[in-house]
Amino acid sequence: MDFAAAAPTPSRTAPPAPSGREPWAPPELRLVCLDIDDTLIDCTAAIRRTLHALTGRGDLWPLWDLITEEHVALVVAGKLGYDVMHHRRTECFLAELGIAAESVQVAAFETRRREILARSWRLFDDVLPCLEWLRAAGLCIAAVTNASGAHQRRKIAELGLSPFFDHVAIAGEVGVAKPDPVMFHSVCLALECAPEQAVHVGDKLDTDAIGARDAGLGAVWLDRDGTGRVGERAPREVYTVSGLGELPELLVSEYATVGVPVQRAGETPAARVRGGVF
Numbered sequence: 001m002d003f004a005a006a007a008p009t010p011s012r013t014a015p016p017a018p019s020g021r022e023p024w025a026p027p028e029l030r031l032v033c034l035d036i037d038d039t040l041i042d043c044t045a046a047i048r049r050t051l052h053a054l055t056g057r058g059d060l061w062p063l064w065d066l067i068t069e070e071h072v073a074l075v076v077a078g079k080l081g082y083d084v085m086h087h088r089r090t091e092c093f094l095a096e097l098g099i100a101a102e103s104v105q106v107a108a109f110e111t112r113r114r115e116i117l118a119r120s121w122r123l124f125d126d127v128l129p130c131l132e133w134l135r136a137a138g139l140c141i142a143a144v145t146n147a148s149g150a151h152q153r154r155k156i157a158e159l160g161l162s163p164f165f166d167h168v169a170i171a172g173e174v175g176v177a178k179p180d181p182v183m184f185h186s187v188c189l190a191l192e193c194a195p196e197q198a199v200h201v202g203d204k205l206d207t208d209a210i211g212a213r214d215a216g217l218g219a220v221w222l223d224r225d226g227t228g229r230v231g232e233r234a235p236r237e238v239y240t241v242s243g244l245g246e247l248p249e250l251l252v253s254e255y256a257t258v259g260v261p262v263q264r265a266g267e268t269p270a271a272r273v274r275g276g277v278f
């Protein structure tokens, strides 16, 4: 048979993919974006410890979390800056406990809260192996986080995460917050990467996973607590993992350009972290 002579008719030929790659080829991956709080850093545990140290009570996390969600929503909506939000959140928290605090007392409580909190940050156990793997696989890594700039940069530096990131996007510095697509696109622009060549991983289904999907990135919901088994459900386009240890296999199976990483010669960022901070 002479296959060269038998060109397929136009009606039997699939149209080219928009990007020029073959329509059946898996997408390429160049960039992995990671949320920080409760994705890399166990913030919930740190805040629980801090509230207990400040009040002697172990039952106040749900109240604090509820008040935080309400106040962060105002920041995301552009109605409050982070500094004002922090003060008002603490004022509201104390009021809910029946404490009518003067402004100076609120400020003192907030200062003490931050001091204790800064000593309470811990990485989840699966963070450093995952970051090492992403680096060894040749992928760019970015942090994409809703928080105030100075606060979050200090946390990232003190926990030894800075060497891993090619770019850090913090809502307080960018001027918008997840799920606004501008947050995700600002990272893609900075690293000269198309949104479809990036994936974002975070613990919030709405602001992280669905936000990333709507911005054109691959989306991974990190459901450490198994919330998806009892309540929240991810849409079909969102991948769900229960820990960062599951991320390498997911990326290798779903993306074309991610392979088994090679061991790089010399010192790695995690080795420096283990040798220095921990």
Ligand SMILES: [Mg+2]
Pocket: 035, 036, 037, 038, 039, 202, 203, 204
């Ligand atoms: Mg988070």
